Amino acid sequence: MQKIIIIGNGIAGITAARHIRKNSNDQVTVISGETDHFFSRTALMYIYMGHMTYENTKPYEDWFWKKNRIELKRAWVTSIDSDQKQVNFDGGEVMKYDKLILATGSQSNKFGWPGQDLNGVQGLYSYQDLELMEENTRGIDRAVIIGGGLIGVEMAEMLHSRHIPVTYLIREKHFWDNMLPQEEATLIDRHLYKHGIDLRQETELEEILDDGNGKVKAVKTKSGEVIECQFVGLTVGVHPNIGLVKDSKIETDRGILVDAYLQTNIQDVYAIGDCAQLKNPPPHRRAIEAVWYAGRMMGETVAQTITGHKTEYNPGVWFNSAKFFDIEYQNYGIVLPQCPEDSASFYWECDDHEKCIKIIYKKGTLEVQGVNLFGIRNRHEVWDRWLNEKRTLDYIINHLPEANFDPEFYKHWEGEIQEKFNEEFPDKKIGVRKKGLLEKIIS
Structure with a gap:
């Protein structure tokens, strides 16, 4: 019986755990410092908006894991020793593995803007980000969002639900027009205006201004305009969360490099989901695909290989x-x-x-x-x-x-x-x- 450790309890890691259990009696441990249980990350916005509670976002009841013999460990891993085949925790504890799956997800981008680390400035990816946003937006008069992507529009809707005025800065001519053709991007522009969002196209951030006490008081654009606000959402995309393996023997580029079987350069170490970067992606797919559907398919695929049915990752139609x-x-x-x-x-x-x-x-x-x-x-x-x-x-x-x-x-x-x-x-x-x-x- 193998001892399999999965670092990360998002859709990729949990799908791998479930399918390993379906196909084997191996010992499976899922490690996460974020939350005790798997939850739907895409539903974070609905907790803030009052449509759901955190409990509502958990696809499985808490008893599911024990019943299916999937061990959950709430902890932060600080390093990986692939020679000794062990992971090291922040409290000094170690855990041995036979197979290791890295499903560490993404992190919000920052681009070195002055003031980006002030109180009241944040991204939105983790459950901790949601808790911080709850604290940072309490009693504010105006918010500014930087970056025209999916997380940005979700954050705009969240703030709008609480009647907080939103100014939305995007450097492109239209919303998300690096991904959408002009007709569709223009359609979304109109829809944002309809909902009262102050959308500012072709507007770039210069700096975030300090109120003198370490908290944001305004943003300044490259045109020199100053927009007063008490909250800044940085939603300029995400990047693979690979800090854990930076000092290890595991090869990385933008993400953790994997072959067609989602294995790294280290025997018995795999990477899936947002943190993984395919060395040779199919012609119709990208090397890094930080989307829910790709994470789920990678989890299913790696589970097949680990349980003795070597399977190439073939994501099919995007x-x-x-x-x-x-x-x-x-x-x-x-x-x-x-x-x-x-x-x-x-x-x-x-x-x-x-x-x-x-x-x-x-x-x-x-x-x-x-x-x-x-x-x-x-x-x-x-x-x-x-x-x-x-x-x-x-x-x-x-x-x-x-x-x-x-x-x-x-x-x-x-x-x-x-x-x-x-x-x-x-x-x-x-x-x-x-x-x-x-x-x-x-x-």
């Missing part, structure tokens, strides 16, 4: 999802901010400017490469199948109702999308779905 206030977002496949020269896009936007679909396809063949969906829910398994089967734009538009996942009494928009397609591709006219019935087109 998928991501998020929420921008009221607008849900889904992305399948590859949709770049700038459409490649050999490709084109089909775009439909609803009259309310809060729902849209963009499909990227190859010129000539019409083979679909990826899709962005805003305000419309589609089924993951359907889009995954279409992209793996290399379906064409006309095929997908014709079968679009099959993917719809909106609730029963929601209005469905496939008919309008199909009509737009017929306008742009009159030589490929398809049937139009209206009010649940397929109306044949009479040429």
Whole structure:
């Protein structure tokens, strides 16, 4: 029986633990200094907003771990000795392992701004960050958020829920336009304005000003404007949390380097989730993918290898999802901010400017490469199948109702999308779905 240690109790580490237990009787210990139990990190914002309690964010009851013989240890690991195959704790304790899985997650970025370490300035990643935000935003008059990413918009929604005015500084022309094409980025700009967010495009932070007592009193932009505030959210992305292995023999770059089996350069040491960096990522995936879905798949994969079924990490079609206030977002496949020269896009936007679909396809063949969906829910398994089967734009538009996942009494928009397609591709006219019935087109 192997002794397996997993450092980190996020989605990657816990998925690995669960699947190791399913496949073996190995001894499994999960170590985390953050919390006693696994919780849904993406739900942190809802605790702050009063929609959930911390207990509500735990997918498994507290008895689950003992029943399934998964040991949980609340502690901070300070170093790893791969020669002795042991981890060292901050209190001097050591623990031996046969196999070690590193699932240490991410850390919030900082870029050396003057004042970035003042009281009232923080990122949002861990449960401790949430507790700090609760303390830092109590009784404040205004907040400033720096950085146009997913964590930033979540923080804006959190503050907005407590009626705290928010000024949101992004250096780009539109929100998240390093990831989104202009139409979608502009749609989110409008939605943020609608919710009263003071969005400042093409505005960069110069420094964070001290009130004289070590607390933030304002930010100064590179244009010289001073914006008074008592809280600054630094949401300029995250980076792999690899401090634990920096002084070890484990190879790192931006993340902990792993091969196709998620193993490091050290025998019996693996890395998964946000902290892992693939040495040779598949052509359609990035070397580091700090998303929930990738962490879960890595956890499942490494569990197979560790329990005797050597398995390469094969993440398949890229998928991501998020929420921008009221607008849900889904992305399948590859949709770049700038459409490649050999490709084109089909775009439909609803009259309310809060729902849209963009499909990227190859010129000539019409083979679909990826899709962005805003305000419309589609089924993951359907889009995954279409992209793996290399379906064409006309095929997908014709079968679009099959993917719809909106609730029963929601209005469905496939008919309008199909009509737009017929306008742009009159030589490929398809049937139009209206009010649940397929109306044949009479040429």
